[in-house]
Amino acid sequence: MRVTHNMMISTFLTDYYNNLERLQKGQNMLSSGKKFTRPSDDPVAVATSLRIKTDMARNDAYTKNADDAKSWLEITDSALSQLGDLLQRTRELAVEGANGTLTQSDMEKIAQEIMQLKAQMVQVGNTQYNGRYIFAGFKTDTAPFSETANSYSGDDNFIEFEVGPGGNKMAVNVPGSRLFDVVGGTSRLLQMMDDLKSALENGDHQAVSSMIADIDKQLENVLSVRAEVGAKSNRIDLIQNRLQNDNYNFTALLSKNEDADMAEVITNLKMDENVYRASLAAGARIIQPSLIDFLR
Structure with a gap:
């Protein structure tokens, strides 16, 4: 399968937004102290809380x-x-x-x-x-x-x-x-x-x-x-x-069902932050000038 430059950029952006979403979810848990803020985060836990x-x-x-x-x-x-x-x-x-x-x-x-x-x-x-x-x-x-x-x-x-x-x-x-x-x-x-x-x-x-x-x-x-x-x-x-x-x-x-473990949240948030920063660094290398840019 031929890998194009656009395919690489599209894959990078998908992974980038996934990493950003995990980072945002961790930040929400840290600020709210809750494991979930909407039903889609954990439907089973939400039903239990109700x-x-x-x-x-x-x-x-x-x-x-x-x-x-x-x-x-x-x-x-x-x-x-x-x-x-x-x-x-x-x-x-x-x-x-x-x-x-x-x-x-x-x-x-x-x-x-x-x-x-x-x-x-x-x-x-x-x-x-x-x-x-x-x-x-x-x-x-x-x-x-x-x-x-x-x-x-x-x-x-x-x-x-x-x-x-x-x-x-x-x-x-x-x-x-x-x-x-x-x-x-x-x-x-x-x-x-x-x-x-x-x-x-x-x-x-x-x-x-x-x-x-x-x-x-x-x-x-x-x-x-x-x-x-x-x-x-x-x-x-x-x-x-x-x-x-x-x-x-x-x-x-x-409390056991809803409250987040702050130590675990901070650890995971730090890991997600490192992954996010790594994805930014990888993206900077992927999005390089193409051959067409050099031929202009």
Whole structure:
């Protein structure tokens, strides 16, 4: 095959641009710190990064839900603590009111405090988190209790947060129907407070004494609900730790897949630079004046 001068120059230019492209790619890796800057650089690595980033985005969503669930449970536990304190105070007043030596005036004073305790219980029942009533079931935009009526305006549904893959969900709310012992739409807890007030105002020491057992029952119910909330809060702590570890692992995998080895990049870049300089030197020898130039 006859080798022409144009063929030599064409071959040189092809090799020259290939060397220049490798040099530019190495410089891009050095400046960006990444193994690739576009999908064509490494399609397989790009696909892997996209999968990892998708998992990270999903993990971030689970983390946000877990944080929201934790806050909800903390607000719920605080409300349950207040309700427990109110019932404990109610019991103390009932024990005091059962004392037959109290005057009618004393009994009425206790009755007035009982009504204040009931009003505060209603406030606890209407506790809100982020603009939502936490004891109203799905009806989070409606106050479940009122001071003038002992009825329950919420429902018995549970609000679930997805906190992990595979449909890992957790119910974070406590329906007010359970907490306030709602039967037939009426809160027996609030009704008990009204009955206790009436017994005190009537000076019925025996009736007041008999209601202490009812107070203990309501107090036991609140403590049981609070124990469940505490268990869920502990579980959320474990979930948050796992999600944090998953996020760390995803970040490490993404870095391993995308980040370039700087020592290797610098070594290869130096080699590519030497090859590029050699190609320039070779080109200077190839592109010499031809025979025609000497015949002119």
